[in-house]
Amino acid sequence: MIQVGLIGYGTVGSGVYERIHQSEELELLLGEPIEVKAILVKDRQKQRATHIPAIVTTKWEQFCEVAHYDVIFEAIGGIESAFFYSKHWLQKGVPVITANKKLVAEKGKELEEVACKQQTYYGYEASVGGGIPIINALKGTLSATSISRVSGILNGTTNYVLTEMTEHNRFLAEALTDAREKGYTESNPSEDLDGYDSWYKIRILSRLCFGEWPNGLQLIRKGISELEDWHVEVGEKFGFTIKLIGEAWKQGDSIVGGVYPAFLCQSEQLTYVNGVTNGISIEGDQIDQLLFIGPGAGKDATANSMIEDFLFHNRFGSWQRSYSSSSLVEHPYTHMLVCVTHTQREKALQWVKETGVEVIDTYTHHDGEGWIIANWIKGNLPFPHYPIYGDVSLRKRVKALYSAQFGTI
Ligand SMILES: NC(=O)C1=CN([C@@H]2O[C@H](COP(=O)(O)OP(=O)(O)OC[C@H]3O[C@@H](n4cnc5c(N)ncnc54)[C@H](OP(=O)(O)O)[C@@H]3O)[C@@H](O)[C@H]2O)C=CC1
Numbered sequence: 070m071i072q073v074g075l076i077g078y079g080t081v082g083s084g085v086y087e088r089i090h091q092s093e094e095l096e097l098l099l100g101e102p103i104e105v106k107a108i109l110v111k112d113r114q115k116q117r118a119t120h121i122p123a124i125v126t127t128k129w130e131q132f133c134e135v136a137h138y139d140v141i142f143e144a145i146g147g148i149e150s151a152f153f154y155s156k157h158w159l160q161k162g163v164p165v166i167t168a169n170k171k172l173v174a175e176k177g178k179e180l181e182e183v184a185c186k187q188q189t190y191y192g193y194e195a196s197v198g199g200g201i202p203i204i205n206a207l208k209g210t211l212s213a214t215s216i217s218r219v220s221g222i223l224n225g226t227t228n229y230v231l232t233e234m235t236e237h238n239r240f241l242a243e244a245l246t247d248a249r250e251k252g253y254t255e256s257n258p259s260e261d262l263d264g265y266d267s268w269y270k271i272r273i274l275s276r277l278c279f280g281e282w283p284n285g286l287q288l289i290r291k292g293i294s295e296l297e298d299w300h301v302e303v304g305e306k307f308g309f310t311i312k313l314i315g316e317a318w319k320q321g322d323s324i325v326g327g328v329y330p331a332f333l334c335q336s337e338q339l340t341y342v343n344g345v346t347n348g349i350s351i352e353g354d355q356i357d358q359l360l361f362i363g364p365g366a367g368k369d370a371t372a373n374s375m376i377e378d379f380l381f382h383n384r385f386g387s388w389q390r391s392y393s394s395s396s397l398v399e400h401p402y403t404h405m406l407v408c409v410t411h412t413q414r415e416k417a418l419q420w421v422k423e424t425g426v427e428v429i430d431t432y433t434h435h436d437g438e439g440w441i442i443a444n445w446i447k448g449n450l451p452f453p454h455y456p457i458y459g460d461v462s463l464r465k466r467v468k469a470l471y472s473a474q475f476g477t478i
């Protein structure tokens with residue numbers, strides 16, 4: 070009998086519990102029964118389902134004494150308690166499977182080292198891309214593939230909210246409430262909206278793709294809460310779609326990139342990744358580009374990843390990737406959309422003159438102007454600006470379509 074300790078019984082934890090107790094194939098695959106012996110939660114007052122046969126407790130000591138656990142599933146948010154719990158079990162040689170990307174990004178290096186020393190497993194498949202099996206694909210079937218760049222839509226909540234706002238004209242607050250009810254959001258939605266969640270995930274992906282844990286300072290973080298409606302509208306008029314993108318690549322010895330709202334041309338496959346769906350692109354010398362698309366959040370998909378992570382460990386042990394160098398990556402985008410309010414226009418014209426950047430198209434909106442700049446400018450710009458990904462020349466066709474439908478723009 071495989072004895073499971075479950076830490077957290079919210080959206081993800083309850084999904085793990087149900088998956089363990091409602092599927093017969095797990096027992097067949099593992100060759101023995103599997104059972105959740107105890108569940109550790111936080112809130113003593115909370116009403117719980119009465120049918121749970123496991124011991125549900127808020128007391129750590131009691132949780133520790135219930136069984137000799139064969140595996141711990143950790144599905145709580147935050148760092149402090151989760152770190153304490155995870156380290157405790159890893160130090161005892163018990164494998165820990167987590168969905169907690171914040172903990173993995175901030176403390177994964179240390180926890181992996183403990184796991185390695187104790188010859189056990191720290192599994193974090195569910196921490197990136199919800200139901201997408203990206204982590205174990207990188208460790209397993211891509212273990213000898215050199216990777217030059219990783220990028221994608223890494224947060225289900227913001228992608229859901231942006232899709233609802235742009236495709237269905239809904240307000241941010243309304244779409245966010247919906248995402249929360251569906252179990253997609255973090256307990257503090259700022260983690261999603263301000264880009265933290267994607268930022269943790271791109272740091273975890275960087276560790277897998279390039280063999281190092283970048284610290285937070287190495288990668289930029291911008292969320293969607295600073296986005297202005299008119300910037301999105303201007304982008305749409307050019308035929309671009311707004312997405313929150315996370316990306317990282319190697320530049321010399323450093324890992325660079327970050328998380329920021331960006332505009333995608335119609336030529337980009339990620340343009341069509343909508344709602345809670347995530348899309349992760351892996352580029353490398355041998356593979357050109359691989360695209361992983363699937364549910365980025367939610368109970369069933371995330372719980373499934375945690376269960377699969379445990380099975381992966383059972384089958385393959387603790388696999389490692391090799392990190393051979395791959396070709397140098399240039400800036401993945403060449404153009405930018407710069408948004409200038411009417412009062413900033415003169416200053417912006419002066420800036421264009423001084424820097425010699427080439428403005429290849431403009432659009433005038435009620436609140437300001439959008440300028441497509443042909444060059445990518447390094448460093449701080451005095452105006453809100455967004456990278457544009459893909460074939461910018463296609464926008465002419467989109468503009469023509471817009472004009473035919475809605476009048477000249
Ligand atoms: N929701 C999703 O779609 C996804 C979430 N994740 C990650 O999974 C983790 C869990 O998320 P989710 O299930 O949505 O969160 P929830 O808020 O739904 O559930 C959190 C659970 O953890 C328990 N808990 C919180 N703090 C402690 C503590 N100190 N000690 C013991 N138990 C504690 C809570 O207890 P109580 O019930 O008493 O409140 C609750 O049962 C997070 O790290 C999140 O980032 C990853 C991928 C997808």
Ligand SMILES: N[C@@H](CC=O)C(=O)O
Nearest residue numbers: 224225226254255366
């Ligand atoms: N809040 C996260 C949950 C999954 O990681 C998201 O929306 O992607």
